[in-house]
Amino acid sequence: MLRKILFNNIPATYTIGAVVGVLIGFLLLMLTLNAWNLYTAFTGSTQGQSEQYVTINKKVGLLNSLNSSFSSFKQAEIDNIQQQPFLDDWAPYLRSTFGVQASRQASANMPYMRTEMFFEALPNRFLDHKPEDFTWGKGQTHIPIIIPKEYLNLYNFGFAKAQGLPNVSEKLVGRFSFDIRLSDRQRKEQYTGSVAGFTNRVQSLLVPYAFLKSANSRFSNSETQKPDRLILKIKPNMEKDLYRYLEKKGFETTHDAFQGGRVALFVNISGTVLLAIAALIILLALIIYALTLQLTVQRNKDEIYQLILLGYSHRTIFFVYTVLQSVIALFVFALSAFLVYLLTGEAIDFLAQRYINLENFSIVPGVMTSALVMVGFLVFLAANTYRLVRRLSLRGTI
Amino acid sequence: MELSLSNVLPYPLKEMEHHSKSFWNAGTLQFQQGEVYEIIAPSGRGKTTLLDILFGKRKDFDGSYAINGSTTNKLPLQQWAALRRAHISYVFQGLRLFKHLTGVENIALKNRLTGCLSDNDITSMAGKLAIADQLHKKAGLMSFGQQQRLALIRALAQPFDWLLLDEPFSHIDRETAEVAADLITSVCREKGAGCIVTRLGNESFITADHQIVL
Numbered sequence: 001m002l003r004k005i006l007f008n009n010i011p012a013t014y015t016i017g018a019v020v021g022v023l024i025g026f027l028l029l030m031l032t033l034n035a036w037n038l039y040t041a042f043t044g045s046t047q048g049q050s051e052q053y054v055t056i057n058k059k060v061g062l063l064n065s066l067n068s069s070f071s072s073f074k075q076a077e078i079d080n081i082q083q084q085p086f087l088d089d090w091a092p093y094l095r096s097t098f099g100v101q102a103s104r105q106a107s108a109n110m111p112y113m114r115t116e117m118f119f120e121a122l123p124n125r126f127l128d129h130k131p132e133d134f135t136w137g138k139g140q141t142h143i144p145i146i147i148p149k150e151y152l153n154l155y156n157f158g159f160a161k162a163q164g165l166p167n168v169s170e171k172l173v174g175r176f177s178f179d180i181r182l183s184d185r186q187r188k189e190q191y192t193g194s195v196a197g198f199t200n201r202v203q204s205l206l207v208p209y210a211f212l213k214s215a216n217s218r219f220s221n222s223e224t225q226k227p228d229r230l231i232l233k234i235k236p237n238m239e240k241d242l243y244r245y246l247e248k249k250g251f252e253t254t255h256d257a258f259q260g261g262r263v264a265l266f267v268n269i270s271g272t273v274l275l276a277i278a279a280l281i282i283l284l285a286l287i288i289y290a291l292t293l294q295l296t297v298q299r300n301k302d303e304i305y306q307l308i309l310l311g312y313s314h315r316t317i318f319f320v321y322t323v324l325q326s327v328i329a330l331f332v333f334a335l336s337a338f339l340v341y342l343l344t345g346e347a348i349d350f351l352a353q354r355y356i357n358l359e360n361f362s363i364v365p366g367v368m369t370s371a372l373v374m375v376g377f378l379v380f381l382a383a384n385t386y387r388l389v390r391r392l393s394l395r396g397t398i
Numbered sequence: 399m400e401l402s403l404s405n406v407l408p409y410p411l412k413e414m415e416h417h418s419k420s421f422w423n424a425g426t427l428q429f430q431q432g433e434v435y436e437i438i439a440p441s442g443r444g445k446t447t448l449l450d451i452l453f454g455k456r457k458d459f460d461g462s463y464a465i466n467g468s469t470t471n472k473l474p475l476q477q478w479a480a481l482r483r484a485h486i487s488y489v490f491q492g493l494r495l496f497k498h499l500t501g502v503e504n505i506a507l508k509n510r511l512t513g514c515l516s517d518n519d520i521t522s523m524a525g526k527l528a529i530a531d532q533l534h535k536k537a538g539l540m541s542f543g544q545q546q547r548l549a550l551i552r553a554l555a556q557p558f559d560w561l562l563l564d565e566p567f568s569h570i571d572r573e574t575a576e577v578a579a580d581l582i583t584s585v586c587r588e589k590g591a592g593c594i595v596t597r598l599g600n601e602s603f604i605t606a607d608h609q610i611v612l
């Protein structure tokens with residue numbers, strides 16, 4: 001009955017409107033905080049930092065096209081790169097020193113295929129996505145291979161379309177196995193191979209490091225190989241220094257690698273702007289809500305005073321308002337948290353499909369921060385309501 | 399419970415001229431529990447103001463008001479609430495009913511604070527005051543006279559040492575007024591409570607021990 005009296009003179013649409021406003025504002029707050037955390041996890045995650053990994057090589061000019069050793073990095077150059085402040089980690093690409101031929105017998109819907117190719121290998125820590133079966137042990141005759149995602153796209157949208165062949169999915173590609181022959185003038189070895197996974201970071205055909213090291217030692221006499229390409233892991237926000245260094249030394253890299261830095265800057269700026277806009281909307285929503293509550297108390301001031309004169313304590317009246325605020329807050333919090341959980345789940349799936357696994361991300365910090373904001377807001381509302389009800393009880397008017 | 403006024407003069411009455419017998423000249427009186435006091439004055443002489451002061455509703459006055467010898471100047475809200483629940487009951491001139499609630503709900507609002515009356519008590523009182531068939535109507539739909547009787551039942555739905563009545567019979571016919579006055583007198587006697595009732599100077603329904611002229 002008290003609720004019937006204390007919320008009598010306020011249209012339900014006012015309250016519903018204010019609650020919806022706060023819900024939107026609060027949802028926006030949680031989403032923004034989680035988007036920010038998602039972005040931080042993305043830039044902080046070693047797996048997600050594809051833009052922080054750069055493959056460099058020397059420019060192919062007239063001199064090194066005549067003599068391939070000119071395109072290799074000299075020890076002094078490598079030492080110099082190692083001393084650069086932007087460098088976090090690095091590794092040379094290990095390349096095959098023998099001929100590789102892949103072939104597949106004709107089947108019902110595939111023609112006979114044969115291609116000359118090559119292998120390269122990198123330590124696993126440089127892979128953006130390491131499939132579980134991307135390993136090799138002595139005696140293993142099956143070679144798992146990681147190929148650039150772009151190759152599958154080239155096949156699906158270029159080759160297959162032109163030849164009238166069916167498209168293949170990532171999973172399907174993994175099921176095809178083919179014959180692989182390693183050979184040089186003295187040796188021949190027969191293996192089978194299949195595509196174990198795809199990479200967006202490395203534009204090469206990658207095999208397990210242990211396999212290539214072992215095969216190279218059997219096929220080639222020289223243990224040491226001068227690397228032509230290096231993969232570098234760059235410290236966060238040091239792309240500019242790298243770019244300046246590469247320009248000075250005349251080294252090359254894929255241009256796209258630098259887009260990451262620009263994208264990061266763009267995301268930083270737009271994220272900050274979004275955060276500011278969200279903060280403004282949240283502030284407005286909270287102000288509207290607080291004003292609606294104040295209006296509710298003011299419009300029911302006669303009723304509140306009548307209750308006081310009947311012997312009701314101002315604390316009882318304050319309690320009725322505050323319990324309802326807490327119930328609304330809990331509802332808004334639970335609904336926002338649930339929606340944010342669903343949305344961030346979608347976002348993580350979306351990124352995972354692009355090999356960005358954000359293991360460090362959790363919605364808990366964002367939700368907890370929002371909960372703190374909500375508690376703060378509730379305390380503010382409660383203090384304001386108490387002040388109004390007390391003043392009303394003392395004076396009979398506000 | 400003893401209510402004492404000492405040199406009390408409400409601010410709005412300061413500028414007015416008061417005749418020689420007016421209570422406001424001295425503003426001093428001790429109300430003894432169990433006695434019936436009648437305040438008689440034409441409109442605008444401060445009858446309601448005096449009751450409001452005794453009920454702790456108004457604090458805009460010179461002098462002091464004490465309950466059982468303790469001044470009420472700085473009595474906290476919680477204590478006023480406790481006094482209004484268990485010691486001082488008031489039938490306001492404006493009645494202060496919740497118009498959108500039914501008669502039963504209006505009484506229940508007070509009764510649930512105190513648990514003073516049973517459903518039978520309420521029905522019996524309403525029967526005596528000839529509003530038993532009106533109790534389930536919204537208060538706003540009752541006549542003013544019916545509302546006055548409803549407000550009286552609500553005021554009786556609590557324990558009290560003092561019952562303040564501000565022109566309680568102004569809109570009630572003579573016969574019902576006499577029944578109401580009997581009810582008030584018997585309840586007050588039963589509780590050993592004092593009663594302070596105001597009237598304009600017209601017919602008196604309650605036999606008073608003391609008369610105060612304003």
